[in-house]
Amino acid sequence: MRTQANRPHFHVGSAGNPAQKAEERPKSQGDRRVAAGDQFEASSAQASGGKDKGKTPSKLKGATYNVERDRNPKDVQAWLGKFARHNDLDFVQLQEINGYHKALEKIPGYHLVTFPGAKDHGETGILVKDSLLQKQAMSIQGEGGGWTTVRGGHAPPRAATAVKLAGWLQVVSAHQPPSVDWKNGLPVGPKNRVSTYKSLSEKLLAFAKRKIENHPDQGLLIGGDWNEPASTKGKWSPGWIAQQAGMKTHGGVESHGHGKIDYAMSYGARVSNVRAGPTGGSDHNIVMFTVSRPKGKG
Template sequence: MRTKAHRPPLHVGSTGNRVQKVEERLKSLGYLKGAADNRFDASTAKAVVDYKRDHGWEEKPQGVVGERMARSLKRAATTTTTSTATTTQASQTSGSGGKNRTPSTLKGATYNVERDRNPQEVQKKLGNFAKSHDLDFIQLQEINGYHKALEKIPGYHLVTFPKSKDHGESGILVKDDLLTKHAQYIQGEGGWTTVRGGHAPPRAATAVQVAGWLKVVSVHQPPSVDWKNGQPVGPENRVDTYKSLSEKLLAFAKRQLKNNPDQALLIGGDWNEPESTRGKWSPHWLAQQAGMNTHGGVKTHGNGRIDYEMSTGCRVSNVKAGPTLGSDHNIVTFTVSRPKGNR
């Protein structure tokens, strides 16, 4: 029986076809800014480290490409290609922007679907709401078990990552003609103990570029923690998990703002914390550290104020809580506008 030969890791100084493929995939995913020239240099190594930080590598990532990294890159590049294969006119016709134009105004929403519902009911209610309100995208949470149903909503494409540690718990529903490339996830670390004594995996936030100028991120920061004197308190594994995803999101936001200064960034979803929370690792802290504005204050999820957005490079307005559509959360709608100077 023939066995596949183990290939040595790629690192600074490596050259050849394998390097070329790695660089092309890093470039297609938005990590490599220079040319894909089959030479593994310092810029390639930096792109590798940034990719690993966004895709669940624990401890301090190294600028080396081994078998795990190669497989992950191949999957991510394939997902991005599949997500965009039917949306080659992403900058053209749109209900918000008009023919042959990139829309400067987008209608968005965030919605925690809630577990243990009938997938067909979710598909019907969410699809009807998206169509009737002409929504361009929806940041979704708790969508495990609904992937196939959500993929069947006419006119929309579901972006999620079932192979992340939380099996695609968050996702983004995007109009077919607006979805562009650079879909990825930001993986937290750790996990926590549920009320039934089981283990819950860390969350992974989903990110995708919409309409060519807006990076949208859907987040579910679920471990229930409280803040006292500016510090989170609660079971250690829950607090550590909360810290991990908050830090990963902050690092992601800073890289986006540094590497893509002309692109707007919108991070939002179900935070399990009110906008008024001011402790370290809270959403307010994350927005403040990243230089982002927060938008919220609407009553949702039992009249709590926990679903809201943070943004930079764009204007968020008309934030409203809509119906629950059968969930324990209200769907929250808003409008995202691109500044005139950035069009």
């Protein structure tokens, strides 16, 4: 996992079934940024010092944002950094960040959680405020080998980035393939994209069920660019994941033209004030929300 340069690192063993965890971690043993075995590498989020480190607020301001590929990294860094600070965001679930890692790591007051050694080469990530307590980062990897884009390029396989924030909220950033539709309750489209969508949906559902079963008193938020509305019915759709896991979707705002494809689903937390912000130069709007821990939890 990549974290901001010049920050100290710590390693923490993850809980749960080792066999299940193995498929969720980057499998590249040659990347020193990815720890082996039951370990992961994460930013300690302590570099800023001061009295505010390791905060565990019961209310967090979050967002999901598809940055869009092939932009100027400095433009992405400048806009997202200013927007995050101005709106006092605690975290941002990011997609299409290949090529932006170094730029995003330089945003003052925040650090990037991503896995360059994963199958997607760190295509997803989570920008986290330095002052928040952070634990248990991992990559949830789907199967498949990617596909050829409409521009003739190669889209990497899909993986999701997960991290536990503030001691009570597990946050996941996901990005599902485009050009997959549902007919008669089943996904249709290019073979590799459909198989990738199905695989990541199954991995996300298994992750959600395991977290909810093992930690029913904690919150779970899976968000990102689903390339499909929350209202879609059918197996492997985002709504299917939510229904099977007992989660609630929050996909009512337009975020990609008139498409309502960037949103989150939650369990054990209250999501409010969902709204679309500007595009910041992307072809997607950033979508913001507030996540609150219910009273009596924890």
